[in-house]
Structure formats: structure tokens, C-alpha cells
Amino acid sequence: MKKDHLKGFKVPEGYFEQSKKRLYAIALDKEQEVTKPVLRPLLRYVWYSMAVAASVTLVYLAVFRQDENPGFDEIDEQQLVEYINAQPQMYWQHTLELEVLESQVQNLDRTPDLSEEQIQEYLLQQEDLFIETLL
Amino acid sequence: MEHFQQALYWHIRKIVFLHEDADDVLQNTYIKVWKGLVNFRKDSKIYTWLYRIATNEALSFLRSKKAMHEEVEAALWNIQTDPHFDGDEVQVLLWQGINSLPEKQRAVFVMKYFDDKTYVEMAEIMETSVGALKASYHHATKKIKAFVRDKDLFI
Known part of the structure; x- marks a missing residue:
């Protein structure tokens, strides 16, 4: 019996x-699992932390900052008018500054015509100054 | 591993008895072997290590099967209708007797009685003491003799 125990x-x-x-x-399957690169625990921890931080930042930007600094195209004309009306002081200040600039330009136009002799005399003076600076 | 395939299969088959079960357990054994290969201690024999995994897998399979089929009779009925077994009446009776043993005693009995393993080898495979194995084998032979006697047949 013992010898042929596997007979049946x-x-x-x-x-x-x-x-x-x-x-x-x-x-083969298990060998591939075993040979997969394994991150060291500390490196894995840092990697996960960075991934979590990046995800939180993205969510924050997407949810809380989406209304801030919209593009110029996104500004409605009506909104723009309302904004200017709401801040009249700032608007008039800018307008005054513009008027000053315009008056200066007009003054330049009013400068009397110089004669050719006057111009040449001026240039000669400047030439002397220029040579002095070179020396 | 190929070298051990058949040896492991027959070792498992003698414990779980049915071919389909042995096939499942062999697959699980291979999965465990490949998972544990990284941690395999070079100082222990590969043969002992493989047999330990196979034996543990076979025993845990029997325990889970027993939990599903509380009646031992159900398991015996499977043996008699197994298409992968065509032993004679004496062989059927002997294997029924072996199948009636508690899982650990069954594993000890087949390793000692059929495979002629030494108690030291078995102690390494089953991670237990030689004394416990001797006692286990003694109880197993007594139970099988009683089982056969009850059926009015002799080995």
C-alpha cells in the first residue's frame, strides 16, 4: 500500500x-511587481506632501481667486461706468493731470521762430561744451 | 521552481485530496512563493521553504473549506465521486481515514507515512517541535486504524 499510495x-x-x-x-507577473522601482519612505513622504500642497493651491486658486483681476475683455461696459461713477475723485484727478500736459504742449507751439543765425550760434556754443567734456 | 512543481502538487494533493483543490492551492503557493522570494532567507533550504508554504496553504485551505462545509461527510462524499481518483476499495478506505483526521495531523501523517520524511525535516517544514510531531503522528495512526476497524476492513 505504502509504495503505490498514489496509484489511485x-x-x-x-x-x-x-x-x-x-x-x-x-x-512573470510577480517578478514585474517585485522589480518595480520603490520610492524610499522619506522621499515618498516628501513627494506626497508636495502633491497635496500643489492640489490645495490649485483648489484655492480655482475657487477663491477666480473673481479677482479679470481680463479686460471680461469687464462689462456698464460695470466700468458704474466703477468710474463710484469713484469721482480719482476720475477728476486724472483729467486735471491730462489738461496740464496738454497746456505744456500748446506752450511749445507758441515758442517764437528762431532765425538761422541764432540756431548756428547756439550749436557752436554747444560744440565747445561738447569738446570740453571730451577733454 | 519547475523542478518542484510536480513534487509540490502531489504533496498538496495528499493533504487536500481533490485535484481541483490541489490545483488552486498550488497556484496560491506559487503566488506566495514569488511574493516572499525577496525575503527568502538564504540560510534555509529552498526545498524546506517551498514545502512550508505549500503545507501552510493546504492547511489554511482545508480550514476555510471546513468552515464552509461543517459536515465531514460532505468532504468524504466528494472523494468517492472524484473523477480524478480511481483507487480500489482499500485505497478509498485509507484515504477516507486520512481525510477524517484534523488538518495538521493529516499533513503530519502523509509526510511521515508516505514521504518518509524525518521528524527533523518535518519540524522545519511545519515550524514545530519534534516531540509534538511524534505525538501528532501517533494519534493520527491510532485514529486511522480505528476508522478502518469500524468499517470492518484491515490495511
């Missing part, structure tokens, strides 16, 4: 061949 046992035809292929597939 059978396996399906070609079982061991098929089994070998399946077990080889398992081995």
Missing part, C-alpha cells in the same frame, strides 16, 4: 504542461 490518483491529460505555463505566468 489521476490528473487530467496534459495538466502539468498547462499548469507549468500558468505558474510561469504567475512568476
Whole structure:
């Protein structure tokens, strides 16, 4: 009995061949799992922390900052008028500054015409000054 | 691993008995082996390590199967209708007797009785003491003899 204890046992035809292929597939699969690069614990911690921080920042920007600093195209004309009306002081201040500039330009126009002699005399004076600076 | 495939299969089959079960347990054994290969201690024999995993897998399979089928009779009925077993009456009776043993005693009995393993080898595989194994084998043989006697047959 002891010698032929496996006599009554059978396996399906070609079982061991098929089994070998399946077990080889398992081995291959597990080998790939094992050879996957493993991040060191500290590096993994830093990596996760950075990923979480970036995600939080993105969510904050997307949710809380979306109404701030809109593009010029996004400003409605009506909103712009309302804004200017709401701050009349600032508007008039800017207008006054513009008027000053315009008056200066007009003064330039009013400068009397210089004669050719006057211009040449002026340039000669400047030439002397220029040579002095070179020396 | 290929070298051990058949040896492991037959070792498992003698514990779980049914071919389909043995096939499942062999697959689980291979998965465990490849998962644990990184942590395999070079000082222990690969043969012992593989048999330990296979034995543990077979025993835990039997425990979970027993939990599902509380009646031992259900398992015995499976053996008799197993298409992958064509043993004679004496063989059926012996394997029924082995199948009636508690899982650990069954594993100890097949390793000692059929595979002629030494108690030291078995102690390494099952991670237990030689004394406990001797006692286990003694109880197993007594139970099988009683089982066969009850059926009015002798080995």
C-alpha cells in the first residue's frame, strides 16, 4: 500500500504542461511587481506632501481667486461706468493731470521762430561744451 | 521552481485530496512563493521553504473549506465521486481515514507515512517541535486504524 499510495490518483491529460505555463505566468507577473522601482519612505513622504500642497493651491486658486483681476475683455461696459461713477475723485484727478500736459504742449507751439543765425550760434556754443567734456 | 512543481502538487494533493483543490492551492503557493522570494532567507533550504508554504496553504485551505462545509461527510462524499481518483476499495478506505483526521495531523501523517520524511525535516517544514510531531503522528495512526476497524476492513 505504502509504495503505490498514489496509484489511485489521476490528473487530467496534459495538466502539468498547462499548469507549468500558468505558474510561469504567475512568476512573470510577480517578478514585474517585485522589480518595480520603490520610492524610499522619506522621499515618498516628501513627494506626497508636495502633491497635496500643489492640489490645495490649485483648489484655492480655482475657487477663491477666480473673481479677482479679470481680463479686460471680461469687464462689462456698464460695470466700468458704474466703477468710474463710484469713484469721482480719482476720475477728476486724472483729467486735471491730462489738461496740464496738454497746456505744456500748446506752450511749445507758441515758442517764437528762431532765425538761422541764432540756431548756428547756439550749436557752436554747444560744440565747445561738447569738446570740453571730451577733454 | 519547475523542478518542484510536480513534487509540490502531489504533496498538496495528499493533504487536500481533490485535484481541483490541489490545483488552486498550488497556484496560491506559487503566488506566495514569488511574493516572499525577496525575503527568502538564504540560510534555509529552498526545498524546506517551498514545502512550508505549500503545507501552510493546504492547511489554511482545508480550514476555510471546513468552515464552509461543517459536515465531514460532505468532504468524504466528494472523494468517492472524484473523477480524478480511481483507487480500489482499500485505497478509498485509507484515504477516507486520512481525510477524517484534523488538518495538521493529516499533513503530519502523509509526510511521515508516505514521504518518509524525518521528524527533523518535518519540524522545519511545519515550524514545530519534534516531540509534538511524534505525538501528532501517533494519534493520527491510532485514529486511522480505528476508522478502518469500524468499517470492518484491515490495511
